[in-house]
Amino acid sequence: xxxxxxxxxxxxxxxxxxxxxxxxxxxxxxxxxxxxxxxxxxxxxxxxxxxxxxxxxxxxxxxxxxxxxxxxxxxxxxxxxxxxxxxxxxxxxxxxxxxxxxxxxxxxxxxxxxxxxxxxxxxxxxxxxxxxxxxxxxxxxxxxxxxxxxxxxxxxxxxxxxxxxxxxxxxxxxxxxxxxxxxxxxxxxxxxxxxxxxxxxxxxxxxxxxxxxxxxxxxxxxxxxxxxxxxxxxxxxxxxxxxxxxxxxxxxxxxxxxxxxxxxxxxxxxx
Numbered sequence: 001x002x003x004x005x006x007x008x009x010x011x012x013x014x015x016x017x018x019x020x021x022x023x024x025x026x027x028x029x030x031x032x033x034x035x036x037x038x039x040x041x042x043x044x045x046x047x048x049x050x051x052x053x054x055x056x057x058x059x060x061x062x063x064x065x066x067x068x069x070x071x072x073x074x075x076x077x078x079x080x081x082x083x084x085x086x087x088x089x090x091x092x093x094x095x096x097x098x099x100x101x102x103x104x105x106x107x108x109x110x111x112x113x114x115x116x117x118x119x120x121x122x123x124x125x126x127x128x129x130x131x132x133x134x135x136x137x138x139x140x141x142x143x144x145x146x147x148x149x150x151x152x153x154x155x156x157x158x159x160x161x162x163x164x165x166x167x168x169x170x171x172x173x174x175x176x177x178x179x180x181x182x183x184x185x186x187x188x189x190x191x192x193x194x195x196x197x198x199x200x201x202x203x204x205x206x207x208x209x210x211x212x213x214x215x216x217x218x219x220x221x222x223x224x225x226x227x228x229x230x231x232x233x234x235x236x237x238x239x240x241x242x243x244x245x246x247x248x249x250x251x252x253x254x255x256x257x258x259x260x261x262x263x264x265x266x267x268x269x270x271x
Contacts, residue, residue: 001052002053008042009045052111052118054111055111058106059100059117067178068204073175078171079240081171082232094164095164097147099167145192146182153192165227172214173201200219208237214237218232
């Protein structure tokens with residue numbers, strides 16, 4: 001089990017309610033690719049949040065330490081990420097902040113010697129009304145700019161489940177390159193301008209044709225026409241694991257330099 005310590009201001013009932021609602025949202029969902037949350041305790045000026053311990057740290061550390069992962073591994077991680085997103089969407093939940101490489105709190109973790117990817121940090125997640133995606137289900141700019149779908153920047157339109165799919169595409173690029181999307185831009189304004197002009201993050205030069213087609217489905221600018229998690233799970237780019245019927249041939253984070261590993265658990269305590 002891991003414990004995250006959150007500082008509180010005196011009588012900070014809003015923060016307590018926010019975290020309690022976050023946990024309540026996921027209390028009935030048990031999925032191998034979603035981090036489990038177990039509960040909270042309040043001690044003076046601190047809130048202690050108890051969650052599943054992911055013993056291999058973050059996806060960010062693995063990909064950044066190798067300057068990108070082999071496409072075979074990316075395909076399998078992508079399938080696991082999509083499976084987690086599909087489960088959330090089927091339960092009427094939009095994550096709204098899927099990211100792998102933004103410190104200090106990336107939210108994609110690894111477990112079981114790197115063979116299992118887990119999506120966590122549901123602070124921006126919300127429930128939505130219906131079973132079908134509606135373009136204007138949610139409103140407001142929420143998330144991390146380099147990963148945001150166009151409809152989030154156009155806050156007057158609102159956004160829904162499709163916004164998570166754009167973020168999944170961004171994570172795929174990150175896994176392949178070891179860098180966040182839009183690495184050539186330092187400011188959020190520059191990224192917003194590019195997305196507003198109808199552009200998408202650049203694809204890696206060595207990406208397979210299957211991978212390019214998959215990403216094009218993720219980066220459709222109209223949320224109505226963007227692929228769903230369910231449809232992408234049927235794409236050939238993520239069919240490798242099913243066809244090979246074998247565990248992930250991954251290397252452990254023990255191969256990652258200690259200096260990079262030390263920052264992974266700065267906010268977590270293993271119990």
